[in-house]
Amino acid sequence: MITTDELQINIGPQHPSTHGVFRMLLTVDGETVVHLEPVFGYLHRNHEQLAEVNTYLQNMPYTDRLDYFNSMANNHAYALAVEKLAGIEVPERAEYIRVLMVELTRILNHAGALGFMINDMGAWQTPLAFGIREREKILDLFELVSGARMMCNYFRFGGVVRDIPDEFIPRMKKLMIAMPAYMDELERLLRENEILLARSEGIGILPREVAVSYGVTGPVLRGSGIAYDIRKAEPYSIYDRFDFDVPVGSVGDVYDRFLVRIEEMRQSRRILEQIIEQLPDASGGHINPKARQNVRPPVGDAYARVESPKGELGFYLVSDGGTKPYRYKVRAPSFINLTPLGDMCRGYKVADIVVILGSIDIVMGEVDR
Amino acid sequence: MSNDTLTHSVTFTEAPAALTVVVDPTPQIARGSAVIVERRRPKAAGWSLLQGLGVVVDHWRKSFRKLDDPTQIAGTFTTEYPEERLPLPEAYRNMPILLFDDATGHELCTSCFQCQRICPPQVIHMTQAKDPETGKPVPAVSEFIIEYDACMSCGFCAEVCPFDAIKMDHDFELSTANHPSLTVHKAGLLRPVSYYQSIAPTFWAEAEASAYKKLEANKKRRPASIGIAPQMIEQVKAAHELRDDQQEADSPPAPVAIAPALDAGRAATPATASAAPAASDGDLPTDKAARLAAIRARNEAKKAAEQAAPAQAQPAAEGAATALTTPDAPLTDALPAASERTAPPAPATPDAPLDEKAARLAAIRARNAAKKAAQAEEE
Numbered sequence: 001m002i003t004t005d006e007l008q009i010n011i012g013p014q015h016p017s018t019h020g021v022f023r024m025l026l027t028v029d030g031e032t033v034v035h036l037e038p039v040f041g042y043l044h045r046n047h048e049q050l051a052e053v054n055t056y057l058q059n060m061p062y063t064d065r066l067d068y069f070n071s072m073a074n075n076h077a078y079a080l081a082v083e084k085l086a087g088i089e090v091p092e093r094a095e096y097i098r099v100l101m102v103e104l105t106r107i108l109n110h111a112g113a114l115g116f117m118i119n120d121m122g123a124w125q126t127p128l129a130f131g132i133r134e135r136e137k138i139l140d141l142f143e144l145v146s147g148a149r150m151m152c153n154y155f156r157f158g159g160v161v162r163d164i165p166d167e168f169i170p171r172m173k174k175l176m177i178a179m180p181a182y183m184d185e186l187e188r189l190l191r192e193n194e195i196l197l198a199r200s201e202g203i204g205i206l207p208r209e210v211a212v213s214y215g216v217t218g219p220v221l222r223g224s225g226i227a228y229d230i231r232k233a234e235p236y237s238i239y240d241r242f243d244f245d246v247p248v249g250s251v252g253d254v255y256d257r258f259l260v261r262i263e264e265m266r267q268s269r270r271i272l273e274q275i276i277e278q279l280p281d282a283s284g285g286h287i288n289p290k291a292r293q294n295v296r297p298p299v300g301d302a303y304a305r306v307e308s309p310k311g312e313l314g315f316y317l318v319s320d321g322g323t324k325p326y327r328y329k330v331r332a333p334s335f336i337n338l339t340p341l342g343d344m345c346r347g348y349k350v351a352d353i354v355v356i357l358g359s360i361d362i363v364m365g366e367v368d369r
Numbered sequence: 370m371s372n373d374t375l376t377h378s379v380t381f382t383e384a385p386a387a388l389t390v391v392v393d394p395t396p397q398i399a400r401g402s403a404v405i406v407e408r409r410r411p412k413a414a415g416w417s418l419l420q421g422l423g424v425v426v427d428h429w430r431k432s433f434r435k436l437d438d439p440t441q442i443a444g445t446f447t448t449e450y451p452e453e454r455l456p457l458p459e460a461y462r463n464m465p466i467l468l469f470d471d472a473t474g475h476e477l478c479t480s481c482f483q484c485q486r487i488c489p490p491q492v493i494h495m496t497q498a499k500d501p502e503t504g505k506p507v508p509a510v511s512e513f514i515i516e517y518d519a520c521m522s523c524g525f526c527a528e529v530c531p532f533d534a535i536k537m538d539h540d541f542e543l544s545t546a547n548h549p550s551l552t553v554h555k556a557g558l559l560r561p562v563s564y565y566q567s568i569a570p571t572f573w574a575e576a577e578a579s580a581y582k583k584l585e586a587n588k589k590r591r592p593a594s595i596g597i598a599p600q601m602i603e604q605v606k607a608a609h610e611l612r613d614d615q616q617e618a619d620s621p622p623a624p625v626a627i628a629p630a631l632d633a634g635r636a637a638t639p640a641t642a643s644a645a646p647a648a649s650d651g652d653l654p655t656d657k658a659a660r661l662a663a664i665r666a667r668n669e670a671k672k673a674a675e676q677a678a679p680a681q682a683q684p685a686a687e688g689a690a691t692a693l694t695t696p697d698a699p700l701t702d703a704l705p706a707a708s709e710r711t712a713p714p715a716p717a718t719p720d721a722p723l724d725e726k727a728a729r730l731a732a733i734r735a736r737n738a739a740k741k742a743a744q745a746e747e748e
Contacts, residue, residue, distance in 0.1 A: 147462035192411045192412075
C-alpha cells in the first residue's frame with residue numbers, strides 16, 4: 001500500500017510572482033495547501049529607526065519609498081500626522097490638490113494591481129500592459145507637478161510644495177474623458193473572462209469575521225463584504241465634501257477583490273470630477289505661508305490615518321519637543337493584509353496561492369519597512 | 370444584486386469556507402452608499418474570450434494610426450528615444466547642480482551649509498573658502514562635493530537654498546561603468562545660469578532678481594579669484610592676475626607688520642595698534658585693536674606655514690589634488706578656529722621658509738597648483 005506524507009516547500013524568497021522578496025513556507029499534501037506561513041523581513045531597511053534620526057521634513061522623501069506605487073498617499077498620511085502633532089492648518093486649495101493627487105494615485109495603484117494580479121494567473125504581460133498604460137499617463141501628470149514619477153515628495157506640512165502648473169488641469173480633463181473608455185475596455189477584456197473566473201471565483205475566500213479579526217483593511221476587507229472606508233468612516237482632509245460610493249463584495253474571494261478595485265477606480269474618477277469642478281473656487285494658496293517646514297512640535301503624540309489604495313495607512317508619531325520624532329511608527333496596510341494569507345490559502349491548490357497573494361496587492365517596501 | 374444570484378458551483382477538495390458570506394443590509398453612508406459589486410457570468414461559453422480578443426484586435430487595428438495626443442486609449446504614440454525625446458516638465462528633478470553667473474563667472478553658492486544640513490541621505494559636502502590674505506571665511510565655496518550615487522533626488526537642497534545656487538538638473542543619462550566618477554566635485558557640478566534658464570525658464574524668472582541681488586552683495590566680499598567657477602577661470606584670469614600682481618606689490622606693509630605683531634600677540638603692546646590689517650577696525654579701543662591685529666597676524670603666519678608645507682610635496686600633484694578634494698579633509702580647516710586665540714603660534718615646519726613673504730608666495734603657488742591639478746582631474 002502506498003503511504004502519503006506531507007511535504008514542506010518554500011516559495012520564494014525570489015519567486016518572480018511574489019511581488020518582491022518574500023517567502024512562503026508551504027506544507028502541502030499533494031497539490032493541496034495544508035499550511036502556509038508567510039515569512040517577511042528580507043527587505044527590512046530600518047525605516048522607523050532611521051526616521052528618528054532625521055528631522056520631520058527629512059522623513060518625507062523616505063515615506064515615498066514605503067509603498068513605492070503610492071508615494072502621494074504615503075506623503076499624505078505622514079503630512080497629516082505631523083500637522084496633527086504640530087497643529088498646522090492647511091488651506092482649502094492645498095486640500096483639494098492633495099485629494100486630487102491621492103485619488104489619481106488610487107486609480108494608478110488599482111490599474112497596476114489588477115494587471116499584476118492577472119499576470120500572476122499566467123496571463124503574461126498583456127493585461128498588465130493594459131493596466132500599466134493608464135498608470136503611465138497618471139505618472140506623467142505627477143512628473144508635471146512634482147518633478148518625479150514615483151518618488152514624488154510633493155507634500156509639505158501645511159500644503160504641497162508648489163501649485164499645480166497651468167497645463168495640468170487641461171491635461172487632466174483630457175485624461176478624465178478618456179478614462180471611462182479605458183475602464184470599460186478593461187472590463188470587456190477581463191470581467192467575464194472565463195479563464196479569469198475559473199482562477200478567481202471561490203478562490204482565497206476571506207470570511208468577513210476572519211478579515212475583521214486580522215485587522216484587514218482596504219479593498220481586501222471590502223471584498224469580504226464590509227463597507228469600511230476611512231474616507232467615509234472618519235473623513236479626513238475634505239473627503240466629507242464629495243459624493244462617492246463604497247463598493248463591497250459579496251463572497252470575499254479573489255474575484256470580489258478584483259471587482260471592488262475596478263469599481264473603486266470609477267468612484268475615484270467621480271471624486272476627481274468633483275474636484276475639477278470645485279478647485280477654482282477654493283480659497284487660499286497651495287501651502288499655508290505660516291507653516292514652518294522645520295517643525296518643532298510640542299511634546300505629545302499623534303496618529304493620523306488615510307485610506308491608502310491598499311488599506312488603512314497610519315503614522316504614529318511621538319514628539320519630545322525636538323526637531324526629530326522621538327518615535328515613528330508606520331501602520332502599513334500591506335503588512336496587516338498579508339497576515340491572513342495562511343488562512344486564505346488553506347485548502348487550495350499551490351497554483352492558487354500565487355493568485356491569492358496577487359489579489360491582496362502587497363508592496364514589500366511597505367511590508368518590511 | 371445579492372449573493373443568491375451566485376448560481377455557479379464551486380468545488381473544493383475540502384471546502385474551506387462556504388460561499389455563504391452574508392452582506393449587511395446596505396449601511397447608511399454619508400454622501401454615497403455601499404454598493405455590492407455585480408458578479409456577472411458570461412452569456413455563452415467562449416463568448417467572453419471572443420470579447421476579450423475583440424479588444425486586442427481593436428487595438429491592433431488602431432495601432433496603425435499615429436496619435437499626437439497620448440491621452441487617447443488606442444493608437445500609437447511611441448517616442449523613438451534616443452532620437453526623439455519627450456519634453457521634460459520644468460519641475461523635473463534628477464540630480465543637483467550648482468549655478469554660476471555667465472557674465473562674471475561668479476558662483477552663486479556662498480557655502481551657507483543649508484543644503485548640507487537638510488540633505489536626508491547626507492551626500493552634500495562643502496568647504497567654505499577662506500581669504501588667503503587674512504584667513505577669514507569668504508562667502509564662497511572652495512570645494513563642493515555631491516555623491517550622485519547616493520543622492521535620492523528629493524530636491525530639498527534646491528528648495529532650501531536661499532541664494533538659488535543649487536538647482537535640480539534635467540539630465541538623466543548618467544549611467545557609467547566608473548562608479549567613483551559619481552562622486553562629483555565642484556567643477557563637475559557647475560553649470561551656467563543660462564543652462565538652467567533653458568531648462569526651467571519660469572522657475573528661473575521667479576528667482577532671478579533676488580538671486581542676482583544677493584550675488585552682487587556677495588561678490589564684494591570675495592577677494593581675487595575666489596568664488597569664480599573653474600570653467601570661467603581662464604576667461605577672467607588675465608584681469609585677476611593683474612590684480613594679484615598689484616596686491617603683491619602693495620603687500621610689503623603687511624608682512625613688515627606681521628613680524629612685530631607675532632611678539633605683540635604675546636605681549637599685547639599697544640605699539641602695534643597701527644598695524645595694517647586692523648585698518649577696518651578704526652572705532653575699536655586701541656588695546657583691543659592691537660590684540661586683534663596681533664591675532665590676525667598670527668593666524669596668517671600660521672596659515673602660511675601650513676600651506677607652505679604641502680608645497681614641498683608639490684611634484685606629487687595628484688596627492689595634493691586628493692587632499693583638496695577629499696570630503697573629510699577640507700572640512701576641518703573650513704574656519705579659522707576661535708579657540709586658537711590663546712594657542713601659541715604653530716611651530717613652522719623645518720623646511721618652511723622663515724621669511725614670511727616667501728612663505729605666503731609659496732602658499733599661493735601651492736594653492737594654485739592644487740587647484741589646477743583638481744581641475745585637470747575633473748576634466
